[in-house]
Amino acid sequence: MNNNYYCIIMAGGMGRRFWPYSRKKLPKQFLDFFGTGDTLLRITFDRCKGLISPQNIYITTYIDYKDIVKSILPEIDEKQIIIEEERRNTAPSLAYASYLIQKINPDATIVVMPSDQLVLNIDAFREAILKGLDFASKSGKLINVGIKPTRPETGYGYIQIEEEEREGDFCKIKTFIEKPALEFAKVFVEENEFYWNSGIFIWHVTTIMKAFHENMTEVCPRLECDAPDFTACPNISIDYSIMEKADNVYVQMCDFGWADVGTWQALYDVSPKDVNKNVIMNSNSLLYDCNDNVILMPEGKLVVAEGLEGYLVAEHDNVLLICKKDDQHAIRRFVNDVEMRFGEDYV
Template sequence: MNENYYCIIMAGGMGRRFWPYSRKQLPKQFLDFFGTGETLLRTTFDRCKGMIKPENIYISTFIDYKDLVKNIIPEIDEKQIILEEERRNTAPSLAYASHVIQKTNPDATIVVVPSDQLILNIDKFRSSILKGLDFASTSRKLINIGIKPTRPETGYGYIQIDEDEREGDFCKVKTFIEKPALEFAEVFVNSNEFYWNSGIFIWHVVTIMNAFHENMTEVCPKLECDAPDFSACPNISIDYSIMEKADNVYVQLCDFGWADIGTWQSLYEASPKDINKNVILNSNSLLYECNENIILMPKNKLVVAEGLKGYLIAEHDNVLLICKKDDQNTIRRFVNDVEMKFGEDFV
């Protein structure tokens, strides 16, 4: 394995769109969604250590989750856990993590992967990432992994490619488009010019640090130190702060069986279904005339339902949620309302 290849696993989110299964003290990256016996974080780490030396894999997470990370991945050194003292989205956390790696190895080329994604073809994933690492190590490009879309998905971001500026599987980005309406998503899929934005990034550490210095000048002094001040940083994603502004952003065109497990709907799309298109995750159930639902219940509970179509039934700890599965904004509103009325005991 190349000594200069590094990985940052992003594992600091609260996973509110997966409420009530994902909770503030135990968010989705620390849960076993698919009944495999492994958490999403552990699965991501094992996937990455097949191409990156384990000692070169760093976990970026919120300070409250340090012990969870250590328990799930006991073999990593504590210095590989990069802590955010306040949540400020992905741009500040990646700026600090990149700074930490640059101090360790100024020749590092880094792949950034979220901890909540499903990859079906592991071998193809690893070969694609290694190709991207090789390209980024010499080209000084910022690479965004793009996935060939299989359906007009409205829950993903899209990247339009510029075929006139192409180097093999790498195309210059023409534009980014966030979560389009269905009619636009259908046009994008049919055009063959658009790829799903996977949220996986590859870059040489010098390239990304230069991009931070060019586009987030005021933030760098607060993070390029041993005691970063996250509270003084803006709450902004790496997409908005860097990738949509920089002029050296390329898409690597990939197809390795990818799904972003970011919402109940995306989990539904990625999961096996019964004859009536219901997704039943590790749950006891009796369903009558029910179609296109997703059910996740405790192992000692039984759910009996009749006449439901397109619903989510999820129970965890002290909360039972029954609602339409497709509207993720509604779940955000539920969480906010619960927190305002009942405090954090149910969040």
């Protein structure tokens, strides 16, 4: 393995779109969604171990989750857990993590990935990431890993490539499109110039630090220190702050069986289904005239339902949620309303 290759796994989010199973005290990245005995964070870490030395894998997370990360990944050193004192989205978090890695190794090339994604073809994934690390280490480009669309998905962001500026599997990005309407998503699938934005990034540490200094000048002094001040940083993603502004951003065109397990609908898409296209997870159930649903209940509970189509039925702890499964914006609204009316006991 190349000792100049590093990985940052982002594991600080609250996962509100997976409520009520994902909760503030124990969000989705720390849960075993697929019944394998492994959490999403553990699966992501093990996927990276095949191409990055374990001591070069860092986890960024919110301060309240430090002990959870340590319990899931007992083999890593405490210095590999990078703490966010306040949630300020991915840009401040990655700016601080990149600064720390640069201090350790100024020749580092880094792959950044969320902790809640599914990869079906591990060998193809590792081959692609190694190719991206090699390209980023030599080119001075910021790489956004793009996935060839297989369906008109409205829940993902898209990247349009600039075919005229292509270097093998790498193309200059023409524009970003955030979660399009269905009619546009159908066009994007048919065209060869659009890719899903995977949220996986690859860059040399010098390249990304230069981008932070050019595009977030007010943030760098607050983070490039031993006691970072996250409270003084804007709440902004790496996509909006850097990737959509910099002029050296390229997409790496990939296909390794990728899915973002970010919503109930996304989980439905990648899960095994019964003959009526229902996803039944860890639950006993009797379903009559029910199609296209997700059922997730605590062990020992029985679900009996009739006439449901396209619904989510999920119970966890002290909350039972029944709603249309494909309306991710509604679930965010439910969580906000519950928190305002009943406090934090249910979120």
